[in-house]
Amino acid sequence: MYKIGFIGCGNMGSAMLRGVVSKGDVAPSDIIVAEPLQEKADAVAAEFGVNVTTDNTVAAQSELLVLAIKPQVYAVVLEGLSEALGPDTLLLSLAPGKTLAYLAEATKCTRITRLMPNTPAAVGEGMTSVVYNDACTEADKQAVMDFVTSFGRAQVIPEHLIDAATAIAGCSPAYVYMFIEAMADAAVIEGMPRAQAYQYAAQAVLGSAKMVIESGKHPAELKDAVCSPGGTTIAGLRALEKAGFRSAVIEGLEATCEKARNL
Ligand SMILES: NC(=O)C1=CN([C@@H]2O[C@H](COP(=O)(O)OP(=O)(O)OC[C@H]3O[C@@H](n4cnc5c(N)ncnc54)[C@H](OP(=O)(O)O)[C@@H]3O)[C@@H](O)[C@H]2O)C=CC1
Numbered sequence: 001m002y003k004i005g006f007i008g009c010g011n012m013g014s015a016m017l018r019g020v021v022s023k024g025d026v027a028p029s030d031i032i033v034a035e036p037l038q039e040k041a042d043a044v045a046a047e048f049g050v051n052v053t054t055d056n057t058v059a060a061q062s063e064l065l066v067l068a069i070k071p072q073v074y075a076v077v078l079e080g081l082s083e084a085l086g087p088d089t090l091l092l093s094l095a096p097g098k099t100l101a102y103l104a105e106a107t108k109c110t111r112i113t114r115l116m117p118n119t120p121a122a123v124g125e126g127m128t129s130v131v132y133n134d135a136c137t138e139a140d141k142q143a144v145m146d147f148v149t150s151f152g153r154a155q156v157i158p159e160h161l162i163d164a165a166t167a168i169a170g171c172s173p174a175y176v177y178m179f180i181e182a183m184a185d186a187a188v189i190e191g192m193p194r195a196q197a198y199q200y201a202a203q204a205v206l207g208s209a210k211m212v213i214e215s216g217k218h219p220a221e222l223k224d225a226v227c228s229p230g231g232t233t234i235a236g237l238r239a240l241e242k243a244g245f246r247s248a249v250i251e252g253l254e255a256t257c258e259k260a261r262n263l
């Protein structure tokens with residue numbers, strides 16, 4: 001495994017790091033994390049046992065460098081790293097909208113990969129999309145796959161699908177949490193204690209997702225098996241359709257793709 005550097009360790013960086021460190025395939029001593037604030041860097045070192053720094057010298061010390069910073073700071077951060085980043089670094093970028101062409105233009109790196117992970121990486125259940133540029137070697141691809149599969153599932157996709165991947169995997173945990181909250185609110189209306197309602201809603205989502213993945217059945221078939229004729233589920237389903245549930249989800253993901261294209 002390559003020496004891994006992280007520039008930024010916020011929500012997504014720390015989720016990946018938590019997944020990688022828990023799996024145990026990479027020694028924390030082979031990981032170095034840059035966080036500008038000393039207090040934050042110290043907290044990362046204390047939690048994960050990795051090396052930390054408050055400047056971006058990490059770039060020169062890593063063979064595989066993860067850019068886990070917001071797209072809005074890319075230009076300034078990459079400019080500051082121009083000397084440190086070159087053909088020796090395999091650059092992994094997480095930001096929507098920052099294309100392979102942009103990254104090649106903004107750095108002297110030749111080997112570049114875009115990743116679109118999601119925060120369930122923190123519990124080893126991430127879904128990561130991977131886009132390699134042409135210069136990535138077979139060894140690079142293996143190293144990237146070893147890295148991303150240490151915190152969940154991963155698939156290589158063509159770059160034109162990354163906005164869809166951003167919506168359906170990168171962002172969708174937020175939408176699923178919203179769905180869980182809404183279901184819990186309904187149970188609270190009926191008198192269920194809130195903490196219990198979150199557990200019920202989350203377990204129902206977890207179990208349903210597992211059924212889709214493990215049964216191989218079409219989601220509609222699984223849905224039909226829940227809807228007893230003349231029963232409760234179909235009554236609720238009708239109300240959801242009337243309220244535009246499917247359409248709301250499609251519009252939400254489409255708005256996400258549109259934003260990703262224009263970041
Ligand atoms: N959050 C998510 O679910 C997902 C995020 N992504 C992508 O991952 C990237 C990171 O997002 P996210 O983790 O949410 O963002 P966060 O803001 O949570 O984390 C970014 C971290 O980088 C730090 N930082 C800022 N400037 C620098 C710098 N110059 N050098 C080093 N570190 C710096 C920030 O510190 P400070 O806060 O002190 O400024 C912060 O801790 C983004 O490109 C995002 O689009 C992709 C998939 C999912």
Ligand SMILES: O=C(O)[C@@H]1CCC=N1
Pocket residue numbers: 096166170171
């Ligand atoms: O909201 C965002 O832009 C980032 C990218 C995917 C998830 N979070």
